[in-house]
Amino acid sequence: MHGMGGNEAYLDRARQLTIEQKAALCLGGDIWHTASVPEHGIGPITLSDGPHGLRRQAEGGDNIGIGGSLPATCFPTACALASSWNPELAREIGDALGVEARAQDVAVVLGPGVNIKRSPLCGRNFEYLSEDPYLAGRLGAALVRGIQAHGVGTSMKHFAANNQETDRMRVSAEVDERTLREIYLPAFEHIVTAATPWTVMCAYNKINGTYASEHHWLLTELLRDEWGFDGLVMSDWGAVHDRVASVAAGLDLEMPPDLGHSDKALVEAVQEGRLDEGLLDLAAARVLQLVDRAAARIPAEVDVDAHHALARRAAAECIVLLRNEGGALPLAGRGTVAVLGELARTPRYQGAGSSQVNPTRVDVALDALTAALPGATVRFAPGYPLDDPTAAPDQELIAEAVRVARDADVVVACIGLPAVAESEGYDRTHMDLPPAQLALLDALAVEAPGVPVVAVLFNGSAVRTSSWDDRTAAVVECWLGGQAGGSAVADVLTGAVNPSGKLAETIPLTLADCSASLNFPGEDGRVRYGEGVFVGYRGYDASERAVAYPFGHGLSYTTFDYDGLSVTRTGSVDAGDLAVTVSCRVRNTGDRAGREIVQLYLGDPQASVARPPRELKGFGSLTLEPGAEGQVEFTLGPREFAFWSARDGRWLVEAGEFTVQVGASSRDIRLTESVTIEASPPDRPLTGMSTLEEWLADPAGERALRAAIGTNADGTPAGILSNPQMQRMLGNFPVSTLAAFAEFGLSHEIVDRLVAERA
Ligand code: BGC
Numbered sequence: 001m002h003g004m005g006g007n008e009a010y011l012d013r014a015r016q017l018t019i020e021q022k023a024a025l026c027l028g029g030d031i032w033h034t035a036s037v038p039e040h041g042i043g044p045i046t047l048s049d050g051p052h053g054l055r056r057q058a059e060g061g062d063n064i065g066i067g068g069s070l071p072a073t074c075f076p077t078a079c080a081l082a083s084s085w086n087p088e089l090a091r092e093i094g095d096a097l098g099v100e101a102r103a104q105d106v107a108v109v110l111g112p113g114v115n116i117k118r119s120p121l122c123g124r125n126f127e128y129l130s131e132d133p134y135l136a137g138r139l140g141a142a143l144v145r146g147i148q149a150h151g152v153g154t155s156m157k158h159f160a161a162n163n164q165e166t167d168r169m170r171v172s173a174e175v176d177e178r179t180l181r182e183i184y185l186p187a188f189e190h191i192v193t194a195a196t197p198w199t200v201m202c203a204y205n206k207i208n209g210t211y212a213s214e215h216h217w218l219l220t221e222l223l224r225d226e227w228g229f230d231g232l233v234m235s236d237w238g239a240v241h242d243r244v245a246s247v248a249a250g251l252d253l254e255m256p257p258d259l260g261h262s263d264k265a266l267v268e269a270v271q272e273g274r275l276d277e278g279l280l281d282l283a284a285a286r287v288l289q290l291v292d293r294a295a296a297r298i299p300a301e302v303d304v305d306a307h308h309a310l311a312r313r314a315a316a317e318c319i320v321l322l323r324n325e326g327g328a329l330p331l332a333g334r335g336t337v338a339v340l341g342e343l344a345r346t347p348r349y350q351g352a353g354s355s356q357v358n359p360t361r362v363d364v365a366l367d368a369l370t371a372a373l374p375g376a377t378v379r380f381a382p383g384y385p386l387d388d389p390t391a392a393p394d395q396e397l398i399a400e401a402v403r404v405a406r407d408a409d410v411v412v413a414c415i416g417l418p419a420v421a422e423s424e425g426y427d428r429t430h431m432d433l434p435p436a437q438l439a440l441l442d443a444l445a446v447e448a449p450g451v452p453v454v455a456v457l458f459n460g461s462a463v464r465t466s467s468w469d470d471r472t473a474a475v476v477e478c479w480l481g482g483q484a485g486g487s488a489v490a491d492v493l494t495g496a497v498n499p500s501g502k503l504a505e506t507i508p509l510t511l512a513d514c515s516a517s518l519n520f521p522g523e524d525g526r527v528r529y530g531e532g533v534f535v536g537y538r539g540y541d542a543s544e545r546a547v548a549y550p551f552g553h554g555l556s557y558t559t560f561d562y563d564g565l566s567v568t569r570t571g572s573v574d575a576g577d578l579a580v581t582v583s584c585r586v587r588n589t590g591d592r593a594g595r596e597i598v599q600l601y602l603g604d605p606q607a608s609v610a611r612p613p614r615e616l617k618g619f620g621s622l623t624l625e626p627g628a629e630g631q632v633e634f635t636l637g638p639r640e641f642a643f644w645s646a647r648d649g650r651w652l653v654e655a656g657e658f659t660v661q662v663g664a665s666s667r668d669i670r671l672t673e674s675v676t677i678e679a680s681p682p683d684r685p686l687t688g689m690s691t692l693e694e695w696l697a698d699p700a701g702e703r704a705l706r707a708a709i710g711t712n713a714d715g716t717p718a719g720i721l722s723n724p725q726m727q728r729m730l731g732n733f734p735v736s737t738l739a740a741f742a743e744f745g746l747s748h749e750i751v752d753r754l755v756a757e758r759a
Contacts, residue, residue, distance in 0.1 A: 007230075010285035010292075016040070019277070022284040023266035026247065027257035031237075032057055034253065034287060045294045047155070047234075047255070048104070051111030051127055051143075052077045052350070052482060053357035054097070056104045072100050073307040073483065074350050074357035078113060079460050080318035080479035082129040082504035083554070085597045085619055087142035089314055094146020096307050101152040103302045107294035108153035108199055111355075114140040114187040115203075117461070117505050118163040118535055119516045121428045126351035126460025126480050130504035131536025131551065133183055134616045137190030144195040151297040153198030153290065156191050158236055160184055160218060161529075162203035165427045166521035169238070172206035174522075175529035178609075180207075181644035181651075182533050185222075192227045198293060199232045202251060204239045211246075213239045219250035232286040237354075244269040248276075252283040253290075304360050308484055312363070315481035315488030320501040321474070321555040322465070328452050328473035330495025330557060334409040336377045338451070339366050340401045340440065341414035342386040348416060348458045349485040353424025363486035365414060365456070372490040379404045383413070384436035389421040393439030401440060405448040412493065413441065413472075416458030427521055431464040431511045438468065445471040456489060466509040466548045477503075495557060500595035500621070502554035502665065506537050508547050515539030537666045538612035552599050552616075552665035558590025558626065562598075562670035567660050573638055573653045573679035580640075583633040584662050584671055588624035595623040598632045599663055602640060606656035611643055614661055614669075641677055648682045655679040686758050688736030688751050692720065692727070695735055695754075704754050705735070709745035719745020 014022060021037050029035035033044040049055040054072040075081070075093045084090075101109050113124070117131040129136040144154045161173035161184050175184065191197055202219065203212040212218060213235050223229045234253040240246050243254060243262035254262055269275035321329065331337065344366040350357060370378045383401035385391050405411045415437045422428055432438070444453055452473035457463065460480045469475050476499075481488055491497040508514050515531035516539075522528060534542050537551035564585040571577030586596055598621065601614035618634035638653050645652035655678050663669035686694065686701045695701040709719045720727055720738060730738065735754070739746045 007289060010289045011281055013288055014281045014285040017284060019267050019270050019280070020263070022280050023263040025284045025287045026252060026266065026280065027254045027259065027262050029257065031256040034291060035257070042288065042291060045107035045291050046105055047108045047110060048101070048106040049110045050355040050357070051113050052081070052093075052355060053359070054100050054104055054106060054109065055355065055357055056106055069358045070104055071358050071360045072104070073302075073304070073311055074359040075311050076315050076318045076482040076485070077126045077350055077355070077460065077480040078129045079126045079504070080315065080481045082135060082139055083320050083477075083479060083501035084314065084317045085135065085502055085504070085621065086317060087138050089317060090139045090142035091146040092310060093314060094143040095149060096310055097143075098147045098150030098152045099300045100302050100307070101147065102150055102297055102300035105299070106152065107297065108155055108290070109147050110155045110201065111157065112140045112143045112154065113157050114191065115158055115160075115162050116184055116187070116535060118529070119514055119520045120431050120462040120505070120508070120511065121520060122163055122461065123165040123422050123427045124351070124353070124424050125505070126422065127353075127355050127424070129187070131506065132504065132616050133186040135504055135619070137187035140187055141191045141195035144191055144197045148195070148198065150300070151294070153294060155199040155201045155234060156188060156197045157201035158203035159188055159200050159212060159223070160203055161207050162205050162212075164521045164527065165425055167525065169204045170206070170525055171522060172209050172526045173529060174208060174526050176532065176646065178644040178646045179529055179532045183535050189227055192223065192229045197231060198290060199234055200229065201234050201236050202239055204236050211239070211241060213251050214242060214245040214249045216249040224250065232290045244275050247279055247283050252286040308361060311482045312484035312487045312491070315478075315485045316491045316497040318479060318481060318501050319488060319492045319499050320477040320503055320553075321492070321499040322477050322507075322549050322553070323469060323472065323475040324555050325473050328410070328454055329476070329493060331373065331410060331412075331454070331493050332495065334373075334376055336379065336408040337369070337373060338401075338404045338408035338411045339369055339378055339380045339414065340383040340405065340411055341437070342382040342384060343416050343458050344369075344380065344412070344414035345382065346386055347486050348419060348480060349482055350480050351423060351460045352419055355424070357483075359483035361483060363484050365486040365489045368487040368490035369412065369493065372494045372496070379408065383440045384434070386418050387420070389418045389434040391434065391436050393436045398440050398443045402443050402447045405444055405451050408451055411444060411448070411451050411453045412456055413444065413453055414456045414458065415441070417460065417463065422460050428461070431462060432467075433463055441468045441471065454493070456493070458485070462505055462507045464510065464548075465507060469548070477501075498557045498592055498594045499554065500556060500597065502552050502597045503549055504551070506540055506547050506551045507549040508540065508545070513540065513545045513547070515543065532610075534612060538615065541613045541666065547667070550665050550667035552597075552663070553668070554597070554665070556590075556594040556596065558588055558592050558594040560594070560596040560624075560664065561587045561589045562662065562664070563587075565660070565662055565671035565673050567673045567675050569675055569677070573641075573677060576638070578638045578641070578653070578677070580636040580660075580675055581633065582618070582636065582660055582662065583631055585629055585631050586622050586624070587629040588626055591626050593623065593625045595621055596664070597621045599665065600634045601661040601663070601666065601669070602636070603659040603661060604641070604643070604654070604656065605659065607643065607654055609643060609645070614659075614666060616666075645682065648684070652682060653677060653679050655681070686755065688755055689734045691732050691734055692738060693731040701758070704757060708750050708754055719743065721745070
């Protein structure tokens, strides 16, 4: 039986309850609370979204309410936060969320969301961190640590392979185990093993035909037995279809409760012997454990101003300077600044759906810029209508914007996605900006050609930039930066903050370049993850596609030089103590202080399976004064070198030369070195169905085979081994097939003997 992480006391307590009480506990009491069992002194605890700010529904409110939650600080959404590549910052935000949860009597915060961005079209990408599992895992773990340090739980979600919104309640993600293990699961795995989240939320979708909520391998064998998770698994809201099957699979808590249905089903299943009561005990015990954990929490006061200040600092650190031609930014000494675009006045700073926060206040970019540029004249024109992303260009708004631009020294064009363009619940169908905004950019290029345009983007997932960015002087990606995003824009544009964010997701030239695009969002209830492990930059790199802005890219107002790469190996794979230490120096070669995020990628060009040219295996950052130099160091263990071998059913490090690539982005590798890793080949059984090549590749197998086939009178190899060309041509024939050809020197008796000797 899958235990309680050694805490049998909860099981004993659960066993004292009636079947009905246990069943009740395994369902929520209502949409945001666990059930209570007053006879046993078990009270309810409160669960609340969400990942970047609380969405605590007022008691007695509408409850489902996507609006109307208690005011809370809206921190940068995950898509923004990930661009900081800063686990310390994520931890600080987690810390603030923990304080707000205590203040609002929230026991478990429903986040972070760490699903991988498989396609830029996923409507919920703004709630997820990255296309890269290493980065998502490190940041997710930091959020969990920050929140849980307050005695408040987290719910890592949505477990697993919830990478689209289309048909999300039913669709089956068809994904092979290697791809799951290398791409879609490692962020979850890292968070479980490094940060011990109190709870995990299962996804709505199916994985290879089985609902996540009923997936025994996922919820029990992998999560608990392999990764050692000892907390509670809850359903996403409405993810349970068969309560009995889900308890058997390891789903402890159904949310919201399907009262009168799911509880009845559980009781009957136990009474009729269809569900082992021990499994119900276990699920109930985990609810008891969660309720107990939450009891240690103490109330707190929120310093609303301090949290807003943190939200602002964070949002500025999340901004990515994509392009900056001729030092267009920072804005300095500009007499007249034309701020164009409705988004400058009507901020978009978070996404729609269950993560929507009712902010304590909202900073507006136009106001913040005006205040931050006291010596300049700031003029505004909305330029386009914001509400309808399909609306035709508004020629009057465009003409007015062009007039304002013509009189200016620089244009700050605030553009991006309207709220309805991306949301929980549905996916986008294209990556383009709305036509009304593209028309504004066209008009500026044609009718105000001499005025440099700084494009400032607000969007929750990558938008296509390649059709217009060459006509801009600078492009600034702000993502959805939370309630202080407007001030953060001013901080970065004026240079009060030197940008340091780097892309946590690739911006492709076109959607068609994305490896997932041929299989998204699937059809007939299934979506085939046909691109395998080649997700995000792994795909663009492997297919050698140009991209608009690569994963890891982000400019600064200063420049950095890299040198002194050193790679040292100690230990070995076979002994289980392989450690590769990588270090390099980075120097600030510009004239202002800045922060550089240094990225370490590994490549395994000699692998026996198809592997991406490079995969992120480490990152670090340095804040350097002009002229100053610092050192970054990374340590890699066996797992960093391994791939998931489907053949061996385990992580496998193959011997060979790996490339260690250190750079400023995935496509700006500054230093490369190779490191030779030694490892014994996996012990793979040789059978009659093993090919000639496989027998010859195995030293003992080769010896036995050669001895069995024997030699000609002159001592040269006989049979199939006598003719190198034939040997190569038939190298992929199983030896038992070759046995049928008399002239090859094998027979079924010989093959049977060889196989028996191997056993
Ligand atoms: C979302 C979850 C969320 C839950 C509760 C679901 O629709 O997928 O992310 O935590 O609702 O609001």
